Each structure stands twice: as C-alpha cells, then as structure tokens.
Amino acid sequence: MAANKYYTLAEGCPFANSKTSVLMRGKGGGSLGLLQDTQLIETLAHFSRERIPERVVHAKAVGCFGEFEAIRDCSDFTSASFFSKAGKKTPVLQRVSTVGQESGSADTSRDVHGWAMKLYTDEGNLDWVFNNTGCQPVFFIRDPIKFPSMNRSHKRHPQTHLPDPNMFWDFHVGNPEGIHQLMILFSDRGTPESVRHMNAYSGHTYKFTKANGSFNYAKIHLKTQQGIRNFTCEEAIRVSGENPDHMIQDMFEAIERGDYPVWDVFVQLMSPDEAERYEWNIFDMTKVWGHKDFPLQKIGHLTMNRNPQNYFADIEQAAFSPSTMVPGFAASADPVLQARLFAYPDAARYRLGVNYQQLPTNSAKVQVYCPFERDGVMRFDGNYGGDPNYVGSSLQPTKFYQNLKGISPAILSLHTEHEKWVGEVSAYTSEITDKDFIQPRNLWGVIGREPGHQDRLIDNLVSSVKGVKYPDLRKAVYDLFSRVDQELGSKLQKRTEAAV
Ligand code: HEM
Known part of the structure; x- marks a missing residue:
C-alpha cells in the first residue's frame, strides 16, 4: 500500500478506526447494534458477496503473466499481425487449471489440465483455450451435446455428493470415443509434476487465414523447455494431501526467484486439399495428426515472468473464450469447437456480468470502439457518451480499420469468406467404429x-x-x-x- 494512503469507507469518507462497531451498551456486557453503523453493515454485506460463481469446470488454477515472442515472419500462412516478424513480442495472461474439481481441491490430482492464454495483440485479444491432455492433443468427446454429461460424470454424485467411479466408468463405457484420452489420463502424464513441466495443445483444428482468402488448417503445440516431469500415482496422492496447492506454489515461487518457465510454440499446418485426403477426420478431436504426416514447425516461444498483483482481479476475473480471435486466426468446422464459441462468453456473462470485457484483466490493450454494445450491469467506462448507439449513422459515420490503414477488408475477415458451405441440416450423433x-x-x-x-x-x-x-x-x-x-x-x- 502506498505510504500516503489513509483508510476510508468505500465511498471515501475518512474513518478514524477500522475495528469499531457502534453499539448500545447494556448491562452485563451485552450490546445492541444500530442501523446507523455504516462501517459494520457495509463490511458484513460486502463479505457475504465476496464470492462470484466458481467456473463450472476448471475452477482450480495457477495464473501468471508473460510474453509470446514470434521467432519468424509467419506471413506465408497467416495475416495475424502478432506473427508478422521475428522478435515481435505480445503480452500474455496464462491460467492453467484442473478440470473436474472445485477451486479448493488438490491441483495434483489425476485430471486433464486446462491451459488458457490471453494474447493481448496489437489487433485485439486472442484467447488460446487449450488443454495439456497429457502427451497428445485429444479429448473425451466429439459430440458437443455430451460435454455437460461427461463433466458431471467426473464430478460429484447427485445423491452421495462423492466422486463416483460407477458414474465415471458408466459414462465412458457408453461413450467409448474417449478411449484415447482415457489412456493418456491414466498414463504417467495424467499426474504432471507442475505447470512448468507440462506441454499444452490446441487439440482442435483451427485455421490460419491470409488476406487473399486462402487458409491452412492448424494445430498448435506448446512444448515445455523445462522437460516433461510427472508424479507417480503414489507421489501425486501424497502431494495432494500434503499441499493441495502445490502447482500454484511451484509456479509462483519459480517466477519470484526469476526462474521463468519457457515453452516453444509449434504449429502443424494442413492445406484444405490435404484435409480432404487425410485418413483421419480433422474435425474429430479424439484423433491426432501424425507428426510424420504434418511436421511440427517452430514459430515462437512463450515466457511466463510476472506473478499476479491480485489473484482475484487478475486471474479469477479473467474470462477466456475460443471465440476471442484476431484477423488471421479462425475457428474450423469442428462441432465441439463451434459449441465452445458460444459456451464461454455465455459462462462469462453469468459469472462476471455482461460487461466482463471491460475488466482490466480482460480488456484489450489496443483501442476498443464497440458502441453497438451499450449499457448493462456495472458499465464502468464512459459508455461511448453521445455516440450513435445504432448502425449506419450519417450524422456520425462509423470509421473502419481498413479505411484508416489503407488495407484490404479481406485481411480482417475471420471466418466465412474462406469457405463455401452447401449441406443438409440433420440430427447427427457420431458412431463408434474399430477405427477409433x-x-x-x-x-x-x-x-x-x-x-x-x-x-x-x-x-x-x-x-x-x-x-x-x-x-x-x-x-x-x-x-x-x-x-x-x-x-x-x-x-x-x-x-x-x-x-x-
Ligand atoms: C463442448 C465442449 C466444451 C464446452 C461446452 C466447454 C465449456 C466450458 C465452460 C463453460 C468453461 C468455464 C468458463 C468460465 O466460467 O469462464 C470452460 C473452461 C475451460 N475450458 Fe472448456 N468446454 C468445452 C471443451 C473444451 C476443450 C476441448 C478444451 C481444450 C482444448 C477446453 C478448455 C477449457 C479451459 C482451458 C477452460 C478454463 C478457462 C479459464 O481458465 O478460465 N474446453 N469450458
């Protein structure tokens, strides 16, 4: 706290003592409280409202800040500005979580670990909402409707309120497409030793796009320079009991002592033609792309070098979404990814409120001008003053990036211009085959x-x-x-x- 800060009530009134209550003192030490005791009432009322909803999944997490550095000009496959030249640096927020358990649970228990990053690029924020998934970029399901069921079966039983192996295995026997992910979860890689010693993967196929309308499918891999290290089952159980916050502590202390962890960032690229010929469905996240078929290309590295100033403000209030994208990077037609594009902003609006993008940890570090989203609970900027709140104003025409920069609007296209779709609408559930x-x-x-x-x-x-x-x-x-x-x-x- 700055030396010249003095204590006030929340509305600024300087107050002489932060430990007093205004009481009607009676005989024998008893006292009655008074409604005029604003300090006591506000303190109690605020305390009762300190918790916001826990994330329904990925509640327990390690968070920190750092930077991504491109190591080459990637304009051969993407128009993304933050990839445009070697040495270009982009600030990053990182949040690495377990999935199934609550925020007070042990971060070393056997679980997939979520890996969320917010890259504050010079063309807006890009969220990479990945998983470590052990050693391969796969997932338990490929039909988005199954996501809530899968997670409930990994959580607590509705009657006993206990984690329940009957429920867990009942789900997976009935939905065997998750076998690849299960194999990884129960391998050594299901219990990583720390965040610093694990890899992360996009899992999904994404697209890197270019201004000429072309695109490549892509999977992204982050490989730890610290080396993979895992606990044995027995070690993980012991550490979970001795220090349920082992991973948080490990990362915080490493950064405090200047031992900054680094990950190399690789991309696998596949052309649309290759995708059509490939033996695996690239929109099925239970499958990997062979590294021999599509070699890893190194494009940058990630260094985490700053701890949060305040966990709640920086990490708990962070909201990540695969729909938060920048020009040059786009979603593919993976139906699970498509569902996620909806689910995360929806979760953030519930968890943090409709103006969650304004929170300092979430806000872009470049100018934001989005006057067609106005008002709402807890708007705390100027709310665009008197600017038109409707599109197409002739009184105050909206300016667009491409006009100011003299570039083609195609550079800014995120998705649809790159694909033509013809198809039938039908109800679809994937089938299990021996190929799985x-x-x-x-x-x-x-x-x-x-x-x-x-x-x-x-x-x-x-x-x-x-x-x-x-x-x-x-x-x-x-x-x-x-x-x-x-x-x-x-x-x-x-x-x-x-x-x-
Ligand atoms: C249909 C599939 C999925 C749905 C509906 C879904 C939904 C969600 C929801 C609702 C949250 C909580 C968000 C919040 O409260 O801010 C979340 C968190 C998260 N999910 Fe998913 N998810 C899906 C699949 C995946 C996959 C495939 C991955 C990884 C490749 C993933 C990675 C994560 C991560 C890393 C977080 C934590 C984000 C953070 O740190 O705030 N999820 N997911």
Missing part, C-alpha cells in the same frame, strides 16, 4: 517403449475401476480396454478383480 481404437493402440505401443509404463497405466486404472461396485460395469470397462489391446484388457481384469 487404432490411435489408442498406437499409443499403447509407444507407452510400451518406456520401462514399466504399461504396468503403471494398468495399476492407475485398477485404482479407479476397483471402486466400481457393479460386476457387469467392470466387465464392460475390461471389454473397452480389450478393444485397444487384448493383453491390456485381460491384465486390467485380473488385477482389478484381485483388488475388489
């Missing part, structure tokens, strides 16, 4: 190259599946993993049944 088990089988083989890793994966599964009380459901779990590999399924069965 090919990449998980490959992963099982890769895991087999690391001594003891396959055994650890099975043991990690056993510790969860043994909690399933219905024999038929346990059998269905063994059958699910047998579709990846017979030996995996039978070993899982043998060890689980011995432990039940």
